[in-house]
Amino acid sequence: MAIYGKLKLEHSLAITAVLISACLMAGCGGSDDSSDNDPNDTVTPSNNIPVADAGSDQMVITGSLVQLDGHLSSDIDGDTLSYQWTIDSAPDDSVTLTDAQNVMASFTASIDGDYVISLIVNDGSDNSVADSIIVSSQSSTVTETLYSIVDTHQSICYSSSSGDENKCDGKGYDADYNGHQPDYTLSNDGLIVTDNVTGLIWQQSSDINEDGLLNYDDKLFQPDAVEHCDNLTLAGRSDWRLPSVKEAYSLILFSGKDASDYQGTDTSTLVPFIDQVFDWAFGDLDSGVDRIIDGQYASTTLYQSTTMNGDATMFGVNYVDGRIKGYPSDTKPFYVRCVAGNEDYGLNDFEVLTSDTVSDLATELMWQTSDSDSSNWDDAVSQCETATTASFSDWRLPNAKELQSLVDYSISPDTHSSAAIDAVFDSSSFTNEAGVKDWGYYWSSTTHVSNSGDGSNAVYVSFGRALGYMQSTILDVHGAGSQRSNDKVDVITEPGAQSATGSEGEFYYKGPQGDILRHNNKVRCVRDTE
Numbered sequence: 346m347a348i349y350g351k352l353k354l355e356h357s358l359a360i361t362a363v364l365i366s367a368c369l370m371a372g373c374g375g376s377d378d379s380s381d382n383d384p385n386d387t388v389t390p391s392n393n394i395p396v397a398d399a400g401s402d403q404m405v406i407t408g409s410l411v412q413l414d415g416h417l418s419s420d421i422d423g424d425t426l427s428y429q430w431t432i433d434s435a436p437d438d439s440v441t442l443t444d445a446q447n448v449m450a451s452f453t454a455s456i457d458g459d460y461v462i463s464l465i466v467n468d469g470s471d472n473s474v475a476d477s478i479i480v481s482s483q484s485s486t487v488t489e490t491l492y493s494i495v496d497t498h499q500s501i502c503y504s505s506s507s508g509d510e511n512k513c514d515g516k517g518y519d520a521d522y523n524g525h526q527p528d529y530t531l532s533n534d535g536l537i538v539t540d541n542v543t544g545l546i547w548q549q550s551s552d553i554n555e556d557g558l559l560n561y562d563d564k565l566f567q568p569d570a571v572e573h574c575d576n577l578t579l580a581g582r583s584d585w586r587l588p589s590v591k592e593a594y595s596l597i598l599f600s601g602k603d604a605s606d607y608q609g610t611d612t613s614t615l616v617p618f619i620d621q622v623f624d625w626a627f628g629d630l631d632s633g634v635d636r637i638i639d640g641q642y643a644s645t646t647l648y649q650s651t652t653m654n655g656d657a658t659m660f661g662v663n664y665v666d667g668r669i670k671g672y673p674s675d676t677k678p679f680y681v682r683c684v685a686g687n688e689d690y691g692l693n694d695f696e697v698l699t700s701d702t703v704s705d706l707a708t709e710l711m712w713q714t715s716d717s718d719s720s721n722w723d724d725a726v727s728q729c730e731t732a733t734t735a736s737f738s739d740w741r742l743p744n745a746k747e748l749q750s751l752v753d754y755s756i757s758p759d760t761h762s763s764a765a766i767d768a769v770f771d772s773s774s775f776t777n778e779a780g781v782k783d784w785g786y787y788w789s790s791t792t793h794v795s796n797s798g799d800g801s802n803a804v805y806v807s808f809g810r811a812l813g814y815m816q817s818t819i820l821d822v823h824g825a826g827s828q829r830s831n832d833k834v835d836v837i838t839e840p841g842a843q844s845a846t847g848s849e850g851e852f853y854y855k856g857p858q859g860d861i862l863r864h865n866n867k868v869r870c871v872r873d874t875e
Contacts, residue, residue: 367853392468395420397476399430399464400533403790406544407456407482409686412581413450415464416533418476433461433477439575442757444581449534449579454482460856494708495542496524497744498598503792505723505802505833510800515758516723519599519790520742527598527857529622538622543595543686544587548579549625559624561632564678570643574683579717590660590826592648592684594669594749596620597662599804601832602829603797605666605751605856611639615690615796619664625757626680627665640665641672643679648824650759653815657711658824667793667804669749669810671824685842693750695769702735703769708750709875713740715771716787716869720834722803722833724839725788729870741871745804745828747793747871752806752826758783765825770807778817778861780848784809784866788831793830802830805866812846814859815851822858836862 398417405411415428430442430450434520436458444450454460460480466473502520513520516567522769528541531549538547552565553573565573577585601618604627612627617640619625628639641661650659652671659674673678694706697714704711713734719725725742732740756765764784777783791804806828813822823829832839836853842862844853855864 353354357446373730377755386668392470393421393428394471395424395466396479397464397473399462399476402478403743404481405458405480405482406687407454407781409454409482410582411452411460411480411482413452413456413464413478414533415448415450415466416494418448418464418466418473420466422468424470426466426468429465429467431463431465433463434833435460446500457482457541459662474580491707492544492687493525493542494710494746494750495540496522496526497791499713499791500600500743501683501792501794501800503794505721505801506868508795508799508801508824510798516728517741517790519792522741522744522790524744527620529620531622534580535582537582539686540595543690545592545595545684545690546582546686547596548577548585548683548692548863549622551682552624553681557774559626559680560633561629561678563626563680565643565681566676566678567643567674570679570681571645573681575582577683580681582685583795584685586685587643587681588684589691590662590669590754590873591750591752593642593662593682593744594828597664597691597746598665599667599745599791599793602653602794602798603666604796607637607796610637615665617664623682625664625817626704638663638666640691641670641677641679643681646717646754646826647674649755649757649761649793649826650821650828652821652824654820660824660826668830669826669828672828693749693753693767695767697769699735704874705750708747708795709873710743710750711737711872711874712751712770713870714769714869716773716785718773719788719865719868721835721864722788722866725866725868726790728868730871734870737872740872742788742868743871744788745789745806748787748789748806748869749828751869752808754826757825759821764810773867774809776849777810777819778812778814778847778849778852781810784825786811786866787869802827802864803833804830808867812861813856814861817845819847819861822860831855831860831862832864834864836864 360548399412407451419654430445437455442450442452462473463477465475502511502518504511508870511524525542530539539547548817574585574587602614602616627637628635643665646660652658656673658671661672696704729742786805786807789804792800793802794800809825810821811827842853
């Protein structure tokens with residue numbers, strides 16, 4: 346009986362379906378203005394399922410704070426999303442997420458291993474499919490805390506005599522070597538920039554008062570800059586700090602052009618010494634105080650001596666003129682960009698290999714223990730290209746950033762009676778223009794290009810006093826550890842150079858602080874060990 350009833354019901358439903366279909370085809374009971382189109386009837390649109398995006402896999406150092414960013418999650422309907430982060434698996438069962446229901450979450454990778462993290466978003470109606478990433482954490486050991494020096498980004502070679510662009514042909518200029526090219530990642534919210542070469546994490550913007558303008562009002566005196574970064578909370582991090590001068594210098598790129606000689610006010614054609622992923626500014630001409638080249642950034646690195654007439658001094662990096670100089674730390678304000686991550690950056694780990702060579706295990710660079718004299722810049726380049734120290738034949742003149750990595754900013758000639766470099770190196774001394782024992786300027790392979798495109802100057806780093814001639818007096822105007830530049834061939838022909846006489850005879854100087862110029866700077870060659 347039950348079977349018969351079921352068959353009967355199925356037969357009736359089939360007939361009904363046929364009748365309904367036939368009626369629809371014939372237009373039963375309706376016309377073009379049929380009252381069946383009731384305006385009170387509504388059709389509920391279907392909802393599109395949102396898409397979760399947990400970001401990219403990460404490699405981190407154990408003990409560090411890991412940032413999770415779901416900003417790239419989306420919903421085609423434009424619905425507001427809610428977020429739910431979860432830890433699917435972890436080597437530490439006690440690890441927990443902070444802000445797990447926010448677009449950005451975080452956790453501390455407490456022990457070595459892989460942390461699998463998932464994100465699900467909800468548009469108010471439906472959950473997305475979970476998107477997962479793997480965060481791999483490794484302990485900070487000698488081999489794992491190696492940091493690379495970012496290349497100068499100089500890709501053009503220049504004639505030493507004319508300053509014109511030349512084809513690179515393997516002479517040993519900076520552009521003949523590739524190095525570790527700049528590689529930055531801007532966070533989805535645009536607040537932070539990760540340097541994928543150094544592991545340093547930077548503020549994208551120096552607009553510290555957040556008024557949408559980067560100008561003189563954003564500058565701070567050095568002690569205030571330290572406090573500002575120490576108190577900064579940004580992108581879920583509270584480990585921000587004012588960078589050391591080595592950290593700040595890691596951002597400099599010598600694809601920039603020196604604006605020192607620019608006399609105009611339109612800055613749209615000027616090329617800074619920093620990647621465009623960051624904001625940056627020239628000096629604020631509207632301030633009535635700044636020049637265009639006053640784009641100096643503050644650091645924590647203080648000179649162990651004084652400059653000028655006994656001024657307490659901070660080393661700052663200028664991304665407008667492409668130099669490091671010592672500046673008054675208490676009476677001049679600076680732009681500020683805070684940094685986080687890789688606290689080992691800039692620390693050297695020297696190992697004496699032979700009587701002629703020293704290796705820096707931190708950077709995987711090998712250096713000549715001793716230095717030599719040069720007659721000019723091309724001679725310095727040639728000395729390194731032909732060197733066979735310790736039976737190696739791949740020596741080169743270091744680029745500006747490699748050379749600056751050797752500076753020991755805890756040392757000064759006045760306080761230690763030595764060059765600003767570790768004692769494992771031999772640094773030859775001489776009597777300087779003021780008749781005082783001093784140590785040299787060292788050539789780099791990097792060209793310092795003017796705003797007009799003239800490449801007749803090269804970068805040097807001063808491991809001795811960075812002298813200037815002002816008001817008929819020779820002074821340490823910028824401090825040992827400064828990076829400046831002068832003519833590659835002969836300072837006598839340098840445009841704007843003037844001469845004076847000191848205790849050691851005639852010398853040449855140039856610029857507002859009377860930077861003393863030397864064409865016969867020192868040479869210390871380098872090679873890669875990796």
